[in-house]
Amino acid sequence: MNDMSAPPYKVVGTRPVRPDGVDKVTGKAVFGPDFAASGMLHGAVLRSPHPHARIRAIDTSKAAALPGVRAVVTGADFPTLESLTMALGESSGDVLDIARNCMALDKALYEGHAVAAVAATSTLIAREALQLIAVDYEVLPHVIGIEEAMAADAPVLHDTLFTKGLDATPDKPSNVATRFVMANGDVESALAGAAAVASGRFTTAPVHQGYIEPHACVASVNADGQTQIWASSQGAFMIRSLTATILGMPISDIRVTPLEIGGGFGGKTTVYLEPVAVLLSRKCGLPVRLVMTRDEVFRASGPAPGSVVDLRIGADKDGKLVAADIEFRNSAGAFPGSSVHATAMCSLACYRIANFRVTGWDVVSNMPSSAAYRAPGAPPVVFAVESALDEIAMQLGLDPIDLRLRNAVRPGDPGPMGMPHGPVALVECLEAAKAHPHWTAPLAPRHGRGVAAGFWPNYGGQSTATVSVAEDGTITVVTGSPDIGGSRASMAMMAAEVLGLPYEAVRCIVADTASIGFSMVTGGSRTTFATGKAVVEASEAVVATLRARAAAIWGIEDDAVTWQGGAAQAAGQEPLTIKAIAAKAGQSAGGTIAAEATVNPLDYAAGLAVHICDTEVDPETRQVRVARYTAVQDVGRAIHPSYVEGQMQGGAVQGIGWALNEGYVHDAGGRVANAGFLDYRMPVASDLPMIDTVMIEVPNPAHPFGVKGVGEAPIVPPLGAVANAVSRAAGVRLRDLPMSPDRVHAAIAAKG
Amino acid sequence: MARVLLTPAVLAEFPGAAETGAVEAVNLFQLVRELDARFPCMGPWCDARAAFAVDGVSAPDWSQRLGPDSEVLIITRIAGG
Known part of the structure; x- marks a missing residue:
């Protein structure tokens, strides 16, 4: 263990100019869409206009005959794969699902699902060729919503998907991939004896990571099979291993060069284009570039899951939490894997609760396959939990921070998966929040103040x-x-x-x-x-x-x-x-x-954050304005404080967008209705006040300088902090995100 | 004999493994082989998806020796963003 008491650092902790x-x-800087190779062709991808359709046949002959077209691929060009769970960075995935997500074979599972691709001498020719591809679809009934997808009579996406984790093995497929329960103690008895209980249903919409740079790559395959890929991603080795596995290639035949990345936030931890570009290049022998349009990014790359959370949380008269019963359902999109384990792990990780039951459901529907987004799985369920804590504080007449301090986890407490918590510093964060001038500043008329905490394990x-x-x-x-x-x-x-x-x-x-x-x-x-x-x-x-x-x-x-x-x-x-x-x-x-x-260190330490938010609800339009925002976080040791503060501010802003503005909207036909930044409204600088930051430095003794991860914890509290602020400003609990003006108006009107 | 504890997420994949109890193994490599022999496909699943903790401490090194009273917790890996 290192002595962190008085670090004699000369460079660590300073704020030099970044080299890039x-x-x-x-x-x-050369980002993904900027890169060009000599002799490069331009690719384009044909995408399904239907959210759910069987592909009976694809005729590419007219497209292939168009002058300037050099290669056409469909799902039939992908090697036959068996279902294979493979390690992917921190977690894992089924490579068959990832391959099918890159290009459909027999079924299109969401609007925007790739069904064919073309490489041509110009982008215009490639796009013209797409219009010459004839796809014979058998349009199938679709399902978008989580609960609709779980219904017994819902259209089933995968004939091979049988729910895991049920007491009895199901005899027919469904859209529920997994169900599991984490439980301890006697929840019902504890809730029955509680002095205050908060309960209800909380919902969040699927949201996109919103990175500015679209997915893009260039692939170049030589006659001997040696392949180069230039791409922007969160992991060149991830691209290499996934592309090699999907296409049945030796990993050593692929060299991936990382380009500058214009935002990822978890959304660039998988492949969409690279295997397709390699197949196109292999067919024509020339480098091929594929770049998604913004419309394609929204329709065909992974959003974070939407969720439906039912919960009951109880406390005794002193504010000690006695029990929690949480049941959440996450929308995985077209393929299983909606971070349900992380959702369960993070749901109650901030607090000591002796009796709990957390039930999670992973549900597929006709949406783009969900992808990681900063602390994947945590923000929606924590929004529900932190909202419930705010209600309990109000019921018991307690300061919301005091309530959290009374129940906050300490180092050595049992962690959510059974292992003891490491050097968590939630208490320090809560105390810093309570001492911050923001917490005691007078509130203006129509303003409300909310606070919320959040946990992310890091890695x-x-x-x-x-x-x-x-x-x-x-x-x-x-x-x-x-x-x-x-x-x-x-x-x-x-x-x-x-x-x-x-x-x-x-x-x-x-x-x-x-x-x-x-x-x-x-x-x-x-x-x-x-x-x-x-x-x-x-x-x-x-x-x-x-x-x-x-x-x-x-x-x-x-x-x-x-x-x-x-x-x-x-x-x-x-x-x-x-x-x-x-x-x-x-x-x-x-x-x-x-x-x-x-x-290969696993002695990482969790990140804890506490956010305070003031909001104002417009009395006429019911639009919510964030008036003041403070983000407190245990960062271990800030190597470069400016970038740590930037992570805290960025996470807070993305969380504010999740709370107030963002969410996929589907029309009755199952198509995304807001696939662009004009209609999918992310917060911009002019929407928000300066996000104030307070770095708490409780070092991780397992790192030479005490580093803890800082990138994800700051997106966990904002949903709850904003919702608590709006609920207090509006005088009614807001349970559905985003808290758009119509929803705020409806909630106030319903209260009367 | 190491005592094996499986989290609910692991049991959702291998419901029959609930009664795994104790396993004779000198390290995690051998423990996974033993589990694979009892529960088909559990070995490859562990390779791709499992994380281990031995006596409450994360164990990235599967060659770590297991004591006669070791407690091995198997959880699913959690992906970040």
Whole structure:
């Protein structure tokens, strides 16, 4: 364990300029849709206009004959696959589902599901060719809503889907993939004896991650099968392994080069286009680029699941929570996998509750297959729980923060999956929130104030890093972790701290899959923790080599040499700088000074956040305005505080959008009615006040600098914080998200 | 004999494994082989989807030695975003 009491850091905790900043603000950075290869063709994807239809036949002959068209593929061009659950970064997925999501074979399962693709000499020709593809559909009844999909007479998407986790094995398929129950104690007796009980149904809509950059890639397949892919994603290795498995290729035949990523938020942890682009390129022998339009992003890439949550939570007269009964249903979209385990895990993770029962359902319907979105699965259920706590506080006349403090988990308490909580700092966050001027500031007329807490477990996992010393003593750090939140800067800072160098002496790049060892996706709030550990280990190995080289130059033992201020030090010797040692690397047996570290740490620590929100409800339009917002979070140790604050602000803003504005709207025909940023309204800077941030630093002792993941926890509390604020401003509990003006108006009108 | 505890999410996949109880294994590799022998497909499932905790501590290294009284908790991996 490291002593974190008074860190003597020179670089960690400072705010240097990010190394990729200039390229990004000047437009030089190459994002997914920007990349072009010599001789490249342009692809386009034909998508189903029906939310549910059997594909009886596809005739591509006219499209293939169009001048300029060089390749056409359909689902029939994909290799036959068996269902195979494979590890995908932190979690897993069925590769057959992922392949079918890339392109339908016998059934289109949602409007926008890919059914064919074309590569041509221009985008216009490719799109014209799509219109020449004749698909013979047998249109089937569709189902969108969660409860409608669970109904006994609902159209069934998959004939092979039998519910897991029921007491009796079902004898016919349904749209329910999984049901499971986590339980402890006697819920009913505890609720019967509770002094205050909050209960009700809470709903949230499916929402999109809303990344600015659409999915895009270029694939180039050589005659010998060697393949290159350039793509923007949260994990080049993920693209490599999924594409190879889906297409039955050796992984070593594929090299994926990561491009700059214009936002991911979990939505770029899977593949949509890459296997299709590889098949097109394989057919024509030329590089092929596929880029989604914004419309395609909304209709064909994964939203976060919608949810329906029923709950009852009870407390005794002192505000001690005695029992919770939660039943949630998540909409997985076209294929199973709606983060139900994370939903269950996070639902009550902030609080000590002796008696609980959490029942989860994973439900498919005719929507795009859901994908991860920042703390996937947690925000909707936490919205319900935090709303219930607000009701209990009101029933008992307690300060909402005091109620939470009375029940907050401490380090060592039993965690949601049975393992004890690590260094959680919810109490510190709640106390900081209570002490913040925001909490006691007077409220203006028509304003309401809400508070909510949130938990996310974070992750560690496999990462690789190399650190090498150039001839002049400057440093290059190489990782396999795409930079989605300033990680190049934070990696350089950690290396600089270990090496005793200024930040400017260290540059960090993100390498392609052939140039660095395997690294999991940049997701799960794992990169600064896990990849950071790899960088620190490699840096420490470099320091060991530098000390040994200095010892050799001086003719003394290694142990007599220390490393301070970027130089070797020994009694009676003039310090040898890294530059001086590097200049003599060619005169040493070891030659170049470099080190690689591979790590797989699972001693990560959870993230806890507490948010305070003030809202104003317009008395005429019922539109909600966020008047003030404060985000408090335990961040372990902020390597680069500006980026940590940025994560907190970004998570808060996305959560505010989830609470107030966002949600997929389907028409009666099962088609997305708001597939664009004009109709799918995400908050923009002019909509919101400055998001105030308070970083609490309770270090993770398992990380050399105390890092905890920070990217996901901040999207967990906002839904509840905003809903509690609106409910108090409106004088009525708002239980359905988004809290659009019509819903707020209806709730106020119903109250009378 | 290591005592094996399965979380509900794992039991949803392998309902027959509820009574797994104790398993003779020197490490997690052997434990997974033993479970696979008892419950078909559990080995590949563990490879792809399981996370382990031994005596309350996450266990990324499956070669970690199990003691005679070790408690092994098997949970599903949780994906982040």
